[in-house]
Amino acid sequence: MSDITKAAVARRLTQQLLEPLHLVAYMADEPMYALQALGFEGYWPGYFASRSAPLGRVPAEVVDALFYNFVPGEVAACIPAVWDITTPEAALAANREGCVTALRRILGDLVDSPELARAADLAIRAALNAPTEGRILYAGLRSLPVPDEPVTRLWHAATLLREHRGDGHNIALVAAGIDGQEAHVFAAIDTGMKPRAYGRLDPLSDEQLESVVDGLRIRGLVDASDGFTPAGRALKDQIEAVTDTLAAPAYDCLEPHEIDELIADLEPLVARLDAVGYDFEFEAPKS
DSSP, X not given: OOHHHHHHHHIIIIIIIIHHXXXXXXXXXXXXXXXXXXXXXXXXXXXXXXXXXXXXXXXXXXXXXHHOOSOTTTTTTTTTGGGGTOOXXXXXXXXXXXXXXXXXXXXXXXXXXXXXXXXXXXXXXHHTTSXXXXXXXXXXXXXXXOOOSHHHHHXXXXXXXXXXXXXXXXXXXXXXXXXXXXXXXXXXXXXXXXXXXXXXXXXXXXXXXXXXXXXXXXXXXXXXXXXXXXXXXXXXXXXXXXXXHHHGGGXXXXXXXHHHHHHHHHHHHHHHHHHHOSOOOOOOOOO
Protein backbone atom coordinates (compact mmCIF):
# COMPACT_ATOMS: atom_id res chain seq x y z
CA MET A 1 0.00 0.00 0.00
CA SER A 2 1.53 3.36 -1.04
CA ASP A 3 1.99 6.21 1.42
CA ILE A 4 -0.68 8.19 -0.42
CA THR A 5 -3.14 5.33 -0.07
CA LYS A 6 -2.23 4.89 3.61
CA ALA A 7 -2.93 8.57 4.26
CA ALA A 8 -6.26 8.33 2.47
CA VAL A 9 -7.19 5.27 4.54
CA ALA A 10 -6.29 7.13 7.72
CA ARG A 11 -8.50 10.06 6.77
CA ARG A 12 -11.41 7.80 5.83
CA LEU A 13 -11.21 5.74 9.00
CA THR A 14 -10.16 8.21 11.67
CA GLN A 15 -11.76 11.46 10.57
CA GLN A 16 -14.82 10.27 8.69
CA LEU A 17 -15.82 7.00 10.36
CA LEU A 18 -14.38 6.86 13.89
CA GLU A 19 -14.44 10.50 14.96
CA PRO A 20 -18.26 10.68 14.68
CA LEU A 21 -18.47 7.90 17.29
CA HIS A 22 -16.18 9.82 19.62
CA LEU A 23 -18.04 13.11 19.15
CA VAL A 24 -20.97 12.04 21.30
CA ALA A 25 -18.67 13.17 24.13
CA TYR A 26 -19.20 16.80 23.10
CA MET A 27 -22.49 16.81 21.22
CA ALA A 28 -24.87 14.44 23.02
CA ASP A 29 -26.67 15.24 26.25
CA GLU A 30 -25.97 12.05 28.18
CA PRO A 31 -22.25 12.65 28.86
CA MET A 32 -22.94 16.26 29.81
CA TYR A 33 -25.56 15.18 32.36
CA ALA A 34 -23.28 12.44 33.67
CA LEU A 35 -20.55 15.02 34.29
CA GLN A 36 -22.97 17.50 35.80
CA ALA A 37 -24.03 14.77 38.23
CA LEU A 38 -20.50 15.00 39.64
CA GLY A 39 -21.12 18.63 40.55
CA PHE A 40 -20.13 20.60 37.45
CA GLU A 41 -22.28 23.50 36.34
CA GLY A 42 -22.73 24.24 32.65
CA TYR A 43 -20.82 22.61 29.82
CA TRP A 44 -17.17 23.67 29.84
CA PRO A 45 -15.98 22.51 33.28
CA GLY A 46 -17.06 18.95 32.46
CA TYR A 47 -15.50 19.20 29.00
CA PHE A 48 -12.11 20.28 30.29
CA ALA A 49 -12.21 17.84 33.19
CA SER A 50 -13.12 14.78 31.13
CA ARG A 51 -10.91 15.50 28.15
CA SER A 52 -7.81 16.40 30.18
CA ALA A 53 -8.36 13.68 32.79
CA PRO A 54 -5.92 11.20 31.16
CA LEU A 55 -3.17 13.71 32.01
CA GLY A 56 -4.05 13.77 35.69
CA ARG A 57 -3.94 16.95 37.79
CA VAL A 58 -1.71 19.08 35.56
CA PRO A 59 -1.62 22.91 35.51
CA ALA A 60 -3.80 24.92 33.14
CA GLU A 61 -0.72 25.84 31.11
CA VAL A 62 -0.17 22.19 30.21
CA VAL A 63 -3.78 21.63 29.15
CA ASP A 64 -3.79 24.90 27.20
CA ALA A 65 -0.63 23.91 25.32
CA LEU A 66 -2.00 20.47 24.51
CA PHE A 67 -5.49 21.56 23.48
CA TYR A 68 -3.76 24.24 21.37
CA ASN A 69 -6.56 26.40 20.03
CA PHE A 70 -8.58 27.69 22.95
CA VAL A 71 -8.63 31.43 23.55
CA PRO A 72 -6.18 32.46 26.30
CA GLY A 73 -7.92 32.16 29.66
CA GLU A 74 -10.56 29.63 28.63
CA VAL A 75 -8.70 26.65 30.07
CA ALA A 76 -7.61 28.51 33.21
CA ALA A 77 -11.25 29.31 33.97
CA CYS A 78 -11.78 25.59 34.62
CA ILE A 79 -8.39 23.98 35.29
CA PRO A 80 -7.37 23.18 38.02
CA ALA A 81 -10.60 24.24 39.79
CA VAL A 82 -12.46 21.21 38.40
CA TRP A 83 -10.32 18.97 40.60
CA ASP A 84 -11.80 20.59 43.70
CA ILE A 85 -15.10 19.03 42.58
CA THR A 86 -14.10 15.54 41.48
CA THR A 87 -11.16 13.36 40.51
CA PRO A 88 -9.76 12.61 37.05
CA GLU A 89 -10.80 8.98 37.50
CA ALA A 90 -14.41 9.93 38.27
CA ALA A 91 -14.54 12.36 35.34
CA LEU A 92 -13.27 9.68 32.97
CA ALA A 93 -15.79 7.14 34.23
CA ALA A 94 -18.75 9.53 34.04
CA ASN A 95 -17.83 10.68 30.55
CA ARG A 96 -17.40 7.13 29.28
CA GLU A 97 -20.70 6.01 30.82
CA GLY A 98 -22.54 8.95 29.27
CA CYS A 99 -20.97 8.44 25.85
CA VAL A 100 -21.79 4.74 25.76
CA THR A 101 -25.36 5.46 26.87
CA ALA A 102 -25.68 8.00 24.05
CA LEU A 103 -24.29 5.58 21.47
CA ARG A 104 -26.62 2.82 22.61
CA ARG A 105 -29.61 5.11 22.27
CA ILE A 106 -28.63 6.48 18.87
CA LEU A 107 -27.43 3.22 17.30
CA GLY A 108 -30.37 1.18 18.58
CA ASP A 109 -30.41 -2.38 17.26
CA LEU A 110 -26.97 -1.97 15.68
CA VAL A 111 -25.24 -2.14 19.08
CA ASP A 112 -25.77 -5.88 19.35
CA SER A 113 -24.66 -6.71 15.82
CA PRO A 114 -21.63 -8.91 15.15
CA GLU A 115 -20.39 -6.19 12.79
CA LEU A 116 -20.10 -3.69 15.64
CA ALA A 117 -18.21 -6.22 17.77
CA ARG A 118 -15.84 -6.94 14.90
CA ALA A 119 -15.34 -3.21 14.29
CA ALA A 120 -14.51 -2.75 17.96
CA ASP A 121 -11.87 -5.47 17.85
CA LEU A 122 -10.27 -4.20 14.63
CA ALA A 123 -10.35 -0.57 15.75
CA ILE A 124 -8.78 -1.30 19.13
CA ARG A 125 -5.95 -3.17 17.42
CA ALA A 126 -5.21 -0.08 15.35
CA ALA A 127 -5.70 2.22 18.33
CA LEU A 128 -3.08 0.37 20.35
CA ASN A 129 -0.67 0.23 17.41
CA ALA A 130 -0.25 3.98 16.88
CA PRO A 131 3.10 5.56 17.81
CA THR A 132 3.13 7.55 21.05
CA GLU A 133 6.07 9.83 20.26
CA GLY A 134 4.91 13.45 20.50
CA ARG A 135 1.31 12.37 21.13
CA ILE A 136 0.79 13.38 24.74
CA LEU A 137 -3.00 13.14 25.03
CA TYR A 138 -3.03 9.88 23.09
CA ALA A 139 -0.30 8.49 25.34
CA GLY A 140 -2.38 9.37 28.40
CA LEU A 141 -5.37 7.56 26.95
CA ARG A 142 -3.18 4.55 26.10
CA SER A 143 -2.46 4.18 29.82
CA LEU A 144 -6.14 3.49 30.56
CA PRO A 145 -7.59 -0.04 30.72
CA VAL A 146 -9.13 -1.33 27.50
CA PRO A 147 -12.85 -2.14 27.94
CA ASP A 148 -14.22 -5.56 27.03
CA GLU A 149 -17.86 -4.64 26.25
CA PRO A 150 -18.11 -4.01 22.48
CA VAL A 151 -19.79 -0.56 22.42
CA THR A 152 -17.49 0.75 25.14
CA ARG A 153 -14.52 -0.85 23.40
CA LEU A 154 -15.43 0.80 20.10
CA TRP A 155 -15.91 4.23 21.69
CA HIS A 156 -12.57 3.87 23.48
CA ALA A 157 -10.84 2.93 20.23
CA ALA A 158 -12.46 5.85 18.40
CA THR A 159 -11.32 8.20 21.16
CA LEU A 160 -7.75 6.91 21.06
CA LEU A 161 -7.50 7.24 17.29
CA ARG A 162 -9.22 10.62 17.22
CA GLU A 163 -6.90 12.09 19.84
CA HIS A 164 -3.86 10.51 18.16
CA ARG A 165 -4.86 12.28 14.96
CA GLY A 166 -5.48 15.47 16.92
CA ASP A 167 -2.01 15.35 18.46
CA GLY A 168 -0.59 14.90 14.97
CA HIS A 169 -2.67 17.80 13.69
CA ASN A 170 -1.14 20.04 16.34
CA ILE A 171 2.31 18.96 15.15
CA ALA A 172 1.36 19.87 11.57
CA LEU A 173 -0.02 23.26 12.63
CA VAL A 174 3.07 24.15 14.65
CA ALA A 175 5.35 23.12 11.78
CA ALA A 176 3.32 25.34 9.42
CA GLY A 177 3.50 28.31 11.78
CA ILE A 178 -0.25 28.46 12.36
CA ASP A 179 -1.30 29.24 15.93
CA GLY A 180 -4.48 28.14 17.64
CA GLN A 181 -6.75 31.01 16.66
CA GLU A 182 -5.37 31.07 13.13
CA ALA A 183 -6.23 27.37 12.94
CA HIS A 184 -9.85 28.23 13.71
CA VAL A 185 -9.86 30.90 11.00
CA PHE A 186 -8.47 28.35 8.55
CA ALA A 187 -11.17 25.86 9.58
CA ALA A 188 -13.89 28.48 9.11
CA ILE A 189 -12.70 29.46 5.65
CA ASP A 190 -12.27 25.82 4.67
CA THR A 191 -15.95 25.16 5.40
CA GLY A 192 -17.08 28.30 3.54
CA MET A 193 -17.83 30.34 6.66
CA LYS A 194 -16.79 33.82 7.60
CA PRO A 195 -14.53 33.76 10.67
CA ARG A 196 -17.02 35.64 12.87
CA ALA A 197 -19.65 32.97 12.17
CA TYR A 198 -17.37 30.19 13.40
CA GLY A 199 -18.47 29.28 16.92
CA ARG A 200 -15.07 28.51 18.43
CA LEU A 201 -13.99 32.07 17.63
CA ASP A 202 -16.86 33.58 19.65
CA PRO A 203 -14.70 34.30 22.74
CA LEU A 204 -12.59 36.73 20.70
CA SER A 205 -13.68 40.35 20.54
CA ASP A 206 -14.15 41.87 17.09
CA GLU A 207 -10.83 43.66 17.48
CA GLN A 208 -9.01 40.48 18.53
CA LEU A 209 -10.47 38.48 15.68
CA GLU A 210 -9.63 41.18 13.16
CA SER A 211 -6.05 41.16 14.43
CA VAL A 212 -5.82 37.40 13.84
CA VAL A 213 -7.25 37.66 10.33
CA ASP A 214 -5.06 40.68 9.53
CA GLY A 215 -2.00 38.68 10.49
CA LEU A 216 -2.99 36.00 7.97
CA ARG A 217 -3.61 38.67 5.30
CA ILE A 218 -0.17 40.15 5.89
CA ARG A 219 1.34 36.71 5.37
CA GLY A 220 -0.55 36.37 2.09
CA LEU A 221 -2.73 33.49 3.29
CA VAL A 222 -6.15 35.20 3.48
CA ASP A 223 -7.53 37.68 0.96
CA ALA A 224 -9.51 40.89 1.45
CA SER A 225 -12.84 39.02 1.35
CA ASP A 226 -11.77 36.58 4.10
CA GLY A 227 -11.16 33.70 1.73
CA PHE A 228 -8.02 31.71 1.06
CA THR A 229 -5.39 33.06 -1.28
CA PRO A 230 -3.74 30.38 -3.42
CA ALA A 231 -0.92 30.26 -0.86
CA GLY A 232 -3.42 29.91 2.00
CA ARG A 233 -5.27 27.12 0.22
CA ALA A 234 -2.01 25.30 -0.44
CA LEU A 235 -0.91 25.62 3.19
CA LYS A 236 -4.24 24.35 4.50
CA ASP A 237 -4.04 21.35 2.16
CA GLN A 238 -0.46 20.71 3.26
CA ILE A 239 -1.46 20.74 6.94
CA GLU A 240 -4.23 18.22 6.31
CA ALA A 241 -1.95 16.00 4.24
CA VAL A 242 0.70 15.97 6.98
CA THR A 243 -2.00 15.21 9.55
CA ASP A 244 -3.22 12.23 7.53
CA THR A 245 0.32 10.97 7.01
CA LEU A 246 1.04 11.15 10.75
CA ALA A 247 -2.20 9.28 11.52
CA ALA A 248 -1.56 6.48 9.01
CA PRO A 249 0.87 4.21 10.95
CA ALA A 250 -1.90 3.17 13.36
CA TYR A 251 -3.44 1.05 10.61
CA ASP A 252 -0.24 -0.74 9.56
CA CYS A 253 -1.20 -3.66 11.82
CA LEU A 254 -4.34 -4.39 9.78
CA GLU A 255 -4.36 -6.47 6.61
CA PRO A 256 -6.00 -4.88 3.53
CA HIS A 257 -9.06 -7.13 3.90
CA GLU A 258 -9.35 -6.11 7.57
CA ILE A 259 -9.28 -2.44 6.62
CA ASP A 260 -12.07 -3.12 4.11
CA GLU A 261 -14.03 -4.97 6.80
CA LEU A 262 -13.57 -2.15 9.30
CA ILE A 263 -14.76 0.45 6.81
CA ALA A 264 -17.77 -1.69 5.87
CA ASP A 265 -18.66 -2.32 9.53
CA LEU A 266 -18.38 1.35 10.51
CA GLU A 267 -20.32 2.85 7.62
CA PRO A 268 -23.80 1.77 8.85
CA LEU A 269 -23.01 3.11 12.34
CA VAL A 270 -22.04 6.53 10.99
CA ALA A 271 -25.06 6.52 8.68
CA ARG A 272 -27.26 5.99 11.75
CA LEU A 273 -25.48 8.82 13.59
CA ASP A 274 -25.98 11.09 10.59
CA ALA A 275 -29.66 10.15 10.35
CA VAL A 276 -30.41 10.71 14.02
CA GLY A 277 -27.99 13.57 14.57
CA TYR A 278 -26.94 15.01 17.90
CA ASP A 279 -29.68 17.62 18.17
CA PHE A 280 -32.38 15.91 20.20
CA GLU A 281 -34.47 16.20 23.30
CA PHE A 282 -33.12 14.17 26.18
CA GLU A 283 -34.69 14.32 29.61
CA ALA A 284 -32.14 15.16 32.27
CA PRO A 285 -32.02 12.88 35.30
CA LYS A 286 -34.03 14.14 38.24
CA SER A 287 -31.91 15.42 41.09
